[in-house]
Amino acid sequence: MTGSDSPLESVVLDDVAPESIPPHEVRAALESERSLVRQRGAHVCVALAGTDVDRIRPFVDALGSALRDDDAGVRQTAASALQEIAAADPDAITGIVDDVVVLTRSDLPDIRLAGAELLAEVATERPSACASVVGELIESLDGPRAAVDNEAFAAHVTDRGTEEVIRQRDRESREYGRQARELLSNVLVAVADDTPAAVADHVDAVADLAATDDAIVRGAALDVLGALARESPESVRPVADVAVPALDAEANVVRARAVRLFGLLGDEAYVEALERVAERDEDDEIAAFADETAAFIRR
Incomplete structure (x- = not known):
């Protein structure tokens, strides 16, 4: 012993x-x-x-x-x-989601990813179990994480082998960060779809995410606003203007989700913007979607 x-x-x-x-x-x-x-x-x-x-x-x-x-x-x-x-058994860890979400604020990308993976397991089976950490999820998605500039450091390393190791670690860290953002975005959308009330008090913070440069986070934020709009359009209307610039975003998925949000809101104030997308968007499917949405609102 x-x-x-x-x-x-x-x-x-x-x-x-x-x-x-x-x-x-x-x-x-x-x-x-x-x-x-x-x-x-x-x-x-x-x-x-x-x-x-x-x-x-x-x-x-x-x-x-x-x-x-x-x-x-x-x-x-x-x-x-x-x-x-x-x-x-994802249900087995639902009682510790408050502990798990702490990982998503780590300065270490692999630990952030581990936290995101755990929350994603829970949200896949029971999204409502993550409702208590919505504020922390939004905080984790709000802006880029501070990181060491390994690329700049590698440029000053004379040994080629060491330089490649540093650059490889930098690539891995960036990929871990991307995967974590994607998973956390999915968790936030799942909670909003399942329990809109859990996100309703955070509508301003979600609107801020909808203006970020990160296409993954931006698209998810627009989806969350869409989920809130289905439940209560009035709760989203005060921040709906944030989706107008998204109609011109580079990522197709962001433009499409902005169109869908305006369709869920059904506000004629955005018909002109939708018609402009219908006329000018290079993606035929998005152009058709915008045209149909504008017609639906005008109906």
């Missing part, structure tokens, strides 16, 4: 025998004052999940608390364990 100050010390992480792991030692490790021990506890949870995910269900709350750990390694490993649980 290991001492209480060093639980799971004898465990070989690459060869975990589930029946030999006392549950009380796993919990003690996750709650240890030492970060290395907490990370070992999370690693054991990952290993246990690989053989039987039910063995780590009792530790969901402790793993959720670990997502707020000061140590990035503990946060990342705890997230990996929770991903194993969520893949088998």
Whole structure:
């Protein structure tokens, strides 16, 4: 038996025998004052999940608390364990979404992505479970994340191999960030479609997202405004002007979602803008959509 100050010390992480792991030692490790021990506890949870995910269900709350750990390694490993649980049963982590959403504000792109993946698992099965973190979701999507300029740093590295490693890491970080934004955008749209009331108090913040340069976030924000407009057009009309510039956006999906929003609002004030899209848009489908929407509103 290991001492209480060093639980799971004898465990070989690459060869975990589930029946030999006392549950009380796993919990003690996750709650240890030492970060290395907490990370070992999370690693054991990952290993246990690989053989039987039910063995780590009792530790969901402790793993959720670990997502707020000061140590990035503990946060990342705890997230990996929770991903194993969520893949088998997303409902099992609905009680810790307040902890999960904290990951999406991390300065580390891979940790942000881990948080986004967990929330996406929950939202796919039960969007309403993410309603309590709508404000945090919007905050996470609001503007680019600060990041180290690895490209600039790589330009000053003389070793070609090291330079390529730095550039590859920069490409990976940017891709992780893009994937996280896409997943979080999808979660926000799912919540708005399922529980519009959860987003209604955030309409101004969503309108700000609809003006961002990021096509993924902008398109999602227009979808969210559309979901609110279906429920209560009056709640969206005060911010609807934000969608007018979106009719000229470079991304087809943004223009199409702006057209759809105006159709849901049914406000004749936007008919002229829609007719202009119908006449000038280079995409025939969007032009036809705008023409049909303008005609519908005029009806």
